[in-house]
Amino acid sequence: MSAEFDITQTLDVQGESCPMPVVKTRGAIDDLAAGEVLEVVATDSGSMSDIEGWASGTAGVELLAQEEDDGRYTHYVRKTE
Template sequence: MSAEYDIAETLDVKGASCPMPVVKTKSAIDDLAAEAVLEVLATDSGSMSDIDGWADGTAGVELLAQEEDGDVYRHYVRKTE
């Protein structure tokens, strides 16, 4: 099961724990063009709420979807500006 988005880049933060998935997601998003979608792969279950909260409180990004795929959490974040 995988979301259908035009992925510009995939960020693999598997094995990293809070706050690194959010820190690395922010850094990767900053390097993308507007409207690009970043796929984030994490193994920290806390990344589900952490990335959701970060995206909700951050201008210029939109959390499109989150999926749990076994022990990997997939996050799809679009840079909106």
């Protein structure tokens, strides 16, 4: 599986558990310009619902896709404003 959009930055939060994947994603997204895409790579299965919930409740971000591959969870978040 691979994303079909240009990734601006990759954030590796493998080995981190809740709430750190969301906390670090929020910090990294703040450093991006509108339209840029952050790839977040996690090993916490809870990150699937946590990042989805954060993105849906946060203005200025859009969750583009999520993938799961053998215990590795990848999230693609676009900064929209």
